[in-house]
Amino acid sequence: MSETPDSVVRTYIENHRAAFLDDLVEWLRIPSVSAQPEHATDVRRSADWLAAKLKETGFPTAEVWETPGAPTVFAEWPSANADAPTVLVYGHHDVQPAALADGWDSEPFEPVIRGNRLHARGAADDKGQVFFHTLGVRAHLAATGRTTPAVHLKMLIEGEEESGSPHFRALVEEHAERLAADAVVVSDTGMWAEDTPTVCTGMRGLAECEIHLHGPDQDIHSGSFGGAVPNPATEIARLVAALHDEHARVAIPGFYDGIAELTDRERELLAELPFDEERWLRTARSTATHGEAGHTTLERVWARPTAEVNGIGGGYQGAGSKTIIPSSAMVKLSFRLVAGQDPEHIRKAVTAWAAERIPAGVRHEITFSGSTRPCLTPLDHPALRSLVRAMGRAFQQPVRHTREGGSGPAADLQEVLDAPVLFLGISVPSDGWHAPNEKVELDLLLKGVETSAYLWGELARGPGEAH
Amino acid sequence: MSETPDSVVRTYIENHRAAFLDDLVEWLRIPSVSAQPEHATDVRRSADWLAAKLKETGFPTAEVWETPGAPTVFAEWPSANADAPTVLVYGHHDVQPAALADGWDSEPFEPVIRGNRLHARGAADDKGQVFFHTLGVRAHLAATGRTTPAVHLKMLIEGEEESGSPHFRALVEEHAERLAADAVVVSDTGMWAEDTPTVCTGMRGLAECEIHLHGPDQDIHSGSFGGAVPNPATEIARLVAALHDEHARVAIPGFYDGIAELTDRERELLAELPFDEERWLRTARSTATHGEAGHTTLERVWARPTAEVNGIGGGYQGAGSKTIIPSSAMVKLSFRLVAGQDPEHIRKAVTAWAAERIPAGVRHEITFSGSTRPCLTPLDHPALRSLVRAMGRAFQQPVRHTREGGSGPAADLQEVLDAPVLFLGISVPSDGWHAPNEKVELDLLLKGVETSAYLWGELARGPGEAH
Numbered sequence: 051m052s053e054t055p056d057s058v059v060r061t062y063i064e065n066h067r068a069a070f071l072d073d074l075v076e077w078l079r080i081p082s083v084s085a086q087p088e089h090a091t092d093v094r095r096s097a098d099w100l101a102a103k104l105k106e107t108g109f110p111t112a113e114v115w116e117t118p119g120a121p122t123v124f125a126e127w128p129s130a131n132a133d134a135p136t137v138l139v140y141g142h143h144d145v146q147p148a149a150l151a152d153g154w155d156s157e158p159f160e161p162v163i164r165g166n167r168l169h170a171r172g173a174a175d176d177k178g179q180v181f182f183h184t185l186g187v188r189a190h191l192a193a194t195g196r197t198t199p200a201v202h203l204k205m206l207i208e209g210e211e212e213s214g215s216p217h218f219r220a221l222v223e224e225h226a227e228r229l230a231a232d233a234v235v236v237s238d239t240g241m242w243a244e245d246t247p248t249v250c251t252g253m254r255g256l257a258e259c260e261i262h263l264h265g266p267d268q269d270i271h272s273g274s275f276g277g278a279v280p281n282p283a284t285e286i287a288r289l290v291a292a293l294h295d296e297h298a299r300v301a302i303p304g305f306y307d308g309i310a311e312l313t314d315r316e317r318e319l320l321a322e323l324p325f326d327e328e329r330w331l332r333t334a335r336s337t338a339t340h341g342e343a344g345h346t347t348l349e350r351v352w353a354r355p356t357a358e359v360n361g362i363g364g365g366y367q368g369a370g371s372k373t374i375i376p377s378s379a380m381v382k383l384s385f386r387l388v389a390g391q392d393p394e395h396i397r398k399a400v401t402a403w404a405a406e407r408i409p410a411g412v413r414h415e416i417t418f419s420g421s422t423r424p425c426l427t428p429l430d431h432p433a434l435r436s437l438v439r440a441m442g443r444a445f446q447q448p449v450r451h452t453r454e455g456g457s458g459p460a461a462d463l464q465e466v467l468d469a470p471v472l473f474l475g476i477s478v479p480s481d482g483w484h485a486p487n488e489k490v491e492l493d494l495l496l497k498g499v500e501t502s503a504y505l506w507g508e509l510a511r512g513p514g515e516a517h
Numbered sequence: 518m519s520e521t522p523d524s525v526v527r528t529y530i531e532n533h534r535a536a537f538l539d540d541l542v543e544w545l546r547i548p549s550v551s552a553q554p555e556h557a558t559d560v561r562r563s564a565d566w567l568a569a570k571l572k573e574t575g576f577p578t579a580e581v582w583e584t585p586g587a588p589t590v591f592a593e594w595p596s597a598n599a600d601a602p603t604v605l606v607y608g609h610h611d612v613q614p615a616a617l618a619d620g621w622d623s624e625p626f627e628p629v630i631r632g633n634r635l636h637a638r639g640a641a642d643d644k645g646q647v648f649f650h651t652l653g654v655r656a657h658l659a660a661t662g663r664t665t666p667a668v669h670l671k672m673l674i675e676g677e678e679e680s681g682s683p684h685f686r687a688l689v690e691e692h693a694e695r696l697a698a699d700a701v702v703v704s705d706t707g708m709w710a711e712d713t714p715t716v717c718t719g720m721r722g723l724a725e726c727e728i729h730l731h732g733p734d735q736d737i738h739s740g741s742f743g744g745a746v747p748n749p750a751t752e753i754a755r756l757v758a759a760l761h762d763e764h765a766r767v768a769i770p771g772f773y774d775g776i777a778e779l780t781d782r783e784r785e786l787l788a789e790l791p792f793d794e795e796r797w798l799r800t801a802r803s804t805a806t807h808g809e810a811g812h813t814t815l816e817r818v819w820a821r822p823t824a825e826v827n828g829i830g831g832g833y834q835g836a837g838s839k840t841i842i843p844s845s846a847m848v849k850l851s852f853r854l855v856a857g858q859d860p861e862h863i864r865k866a867v868t869a870w871a872a873e874r875i876p877a878g879v880r881h882e883i884t885f886s887g888s889t890r891p892c893l894t895p896l897d898h899p900a901l902r903s904l905v906r907a908m909g910r911a912f913q914q915p916v917r918h919t920r921e922g923g924s925g926p927a928a929d930l931q932e933v934l935d936a937p938v939l940f941l942g943i944s945v946p947s948d949g950w951h952a953p954n955e956k957v958e959l960d961l962l963l964k965g966v967e968t969s970a971y972l973w974g975e976l977a978r979g980p981g982e983a984h
Binding site for chain 2: 085086087146147152153213214240254256258260265266267268269270271272273274275276277278279280281283284286287288289290291292293294331334335336337338339340341342347350351354355356358359360361362363364365366367368369370371372373374375376377379380381382384386409410411412413419454455456457479483484485486
């Protein structure tokens with residue numbers, strides 16, 4: 051058999067696999083937790099490390115961009131073909147908090163390969179998925195005999211995604227000219243399952259807030275005063291209980307204003323997926339589903355907005371008992387948003403709703419942290435079809451369509467750069483994003499490399515039949 | 518003017534005041550926190566200290582009684598008059614947890630006198646109120662020329678009251694013969710205000726529980742799974758929100774079964790008190806009242822049962838955000854009970870209510886800690902009238918009637934010993950029981966000494982007009 055370009059790509063990847071993994075492990079050792087101020091220098095180290103690595107990969111330009119928060123990495127590799135389209139790859143180099151005590155089997159920042167899995171905080175979310183593009187572009191050059199990519203390639207890898215990307219939009223607006231692109235490739239999502247390659251067509255947005263209630267100006271005796279003054283711990287619970295109605299719909303007035311309902315075509319595409327509730331529940335580490343009436347589990351996690359409690363606290367939580375009415379209580383809430391919902395509108399709706407529900411005698415404070423817009427890509431966009439072809443070549447299987455329940459700043463890129471967003475992700479639900487023992491499947495990581503290797507040629511070629 | 522017995526008592530107290538306070542300060546330095554295992558040896562030191570001090574006071578017998586938990590002190594001083602009635606004084610030597618970081622102006626176990634107030638954890642609850650009896654009985658002897666008290670005097674000072682007295686009832690049952698008494702004097706309550714001496718006629722009971730909910734078997738990503746599985750933090754909030762109906766009545770089925778409603782005479786006695794809501798709110802460190810519809814504030818805190826949250830917690834409570842659905846959440850609840858309510862019935866009602874409300878996919882655990890029965894003394898009992906006379910002599914004012922919202926094991930004594938319970942307390946609401954900067958008013962502490970000095974003669978004399 052004659053050697054095809056795809057087999058050249060595969061051989062190249064196989065030959066460079068070990069060095070690629072060594073580099074990724076080195077990066078994963080840097081605990082770039084953006085939410086924890088004590089890790090600020092680690093986030094900076096992570097940015098510096100990546101910029102140096104991208105230069106080593108061949109990008110003529112690789113810069114660390116400052117923000118009022120954590121730094122972003124920008125790299126650029128122009129094509130020798132001046133007429134080639136421009137593609138911007140988005141990812142992030144910061145990670146969620148992690149500690150051995152949370153239930154990890156090994157230190158979260160000491161990467162370890164067990165079987166065919168690489169375990170570390172950030173292995174899948176998102177360092178592994180950013181990093182597969184480095185070997186991908188080298189394989190693309192090796193297979194095509196080029197010295198520059200088939201597209202003008204740019205990478206934008208931010209450092210505050212896990213903190214809600216508070217400065218990302220301003221950064222994109224500031225650098226809109228250098229970031230200009232015909233398509234954005236977001237590598238910060240997953241696919242259906244190890245044996246079911248999929249492309250994602252949308253992400254949910256996110257609005258987060260923290261509400262503090264203050265009652266008595268110090269803890270008071272629950273015998274002397276119990277039953278006659280408001281208890282902020284009881285009131286925070288009432289507020290949370292009022293988040294949903296009896297159909298598990300969010301009960302905040304105005305919450306559903308303007309949302310895009312699923313089309314019939316989208317429902318059909320979702321129905322093509324081999325959904326197994328028992329298996330899904332195992333991935334969710336849960337024993338029963340629960341959610342908005344009138345919607346399937348997949349619709350609930352991908353195409354419906356939510357209100358979830360991420361943390362709640364107040365009063366005495368230590369051993370034994372303390373018969374007090376606590377002075378204060380708090381809750382951390384996050385709202386996932388779908389296309390048509392605007393985080394600013396949600397902020398106003400939640401603020402008004404909370405203010406109305408707090409009784410006399412309780413003072414409240416509500417603060418919102420960075421929000422993320424929802425994002426949705428047209429199913430028939432040519433660039434989306436290019437991605438489907440590239441992925442089909444890598445996986446040698448039909449590629450299905452999904453959405454993503456998580457959130458990323460893709461919508462800001464789409465809006466500011468006026469470019470379609472493609473989601474290229476190879477993570478699977480069992481990877482444990484934000485959870486203990488996060489991992490990436492090594493076989494899928496290398497399929498990510500391979501898809502990246504094909505994608506630049508597919509995008510340069512434009513609409514057409516699969517290779 | 519000829520010297521009356523009352524002025525002898527006053528002079529005696531004045532002459533011994535300094536040594537009395539020195540001793541009390543020494544006792545308050547012992548951090549006898551029964552709820553915290555690391556203070557177990559301090560609770561024992563406290564018991565040993567008190568037993569030694571009671572012997573020094575003149576009690577021929579002073580013993581430390583072991584329990585499966587913290588030790589209790591028992592002392593006995595028989596009257597030379599074999600026909601005298603027997604009176605048992607109850608108090609406790611353990612205290613609530615306290616730490617400077619909770620908002621104290623000085624170390625809670627370094628007693629300090631500021632103005633006319635002695636600040637320390639336990640100053641009012643309950644070491645100060647136990648200790649006034651030591652100088653009281655000495656003043657009684659000095660004023661009457663006796664060498665033994667006018668009554669057979671017993672003291673029972675337990676070490677686990679702040680932990681819900683888990684072993685108290687068994688201890689009383691075991692030693693019922695040695696504890697036998699014609700009346701029980703409980704010195705673990707307060708009076709209306711510094712200028713309004715009162716006797717308390719009842720205490721609320723207490724049932725405490727902790728409920729833990731378990732959802733996903735680890736924290737999971739709120740983007741990937743949010744909206745489609747139960748969230749234990751949301752569910753714990755719903756459970757708390759369901760504790761009360763829209764009239765702020767406890768909504769647990771069976772909760773109000775059998776409770777004694779207030780009589781007209783009791784309402785009249787409550788109406789005699791100079792209740793000022795603004796002033797009460799300042800004491801409660803609160804800015805508005807809130808409670809069961811159809812009841813006044815005093816009825817709510819004294820004569821109505823409650824359900825209060827003492828602590829709630831689940832998920833991420835640190836700085837910044839963490840977009841998870843938490844694996845678990847918990848709440849600590851306490852229920853204040855009134856006459857007619859049985860803690861065991863409440864335990865069953867709460868257990869059934871909680872079990873019914875937990876949705877599929879959430880596992881729950883509910884554990885109850887020691888409970889305390891409610892207690893109520895007949896208004897016309899001769900011993901109660903003796904107490905009112907003794908207090909009237911000390912305060913030289915009319916004595917009003919109150920109840921106490923807090924809880925103590927008085928009902929167990931009443932039930933096992935078949936004796937009426939009298940409440941002799943001089944603490945005022947601003948004393949800050951269970952709160953930072955707990956204090957006792959020195960003037961009132963000495964009125965407690967004086968009331969104790971008169972009480973033994975009044976009880977020996979039996980029914981009659983005031984001296």
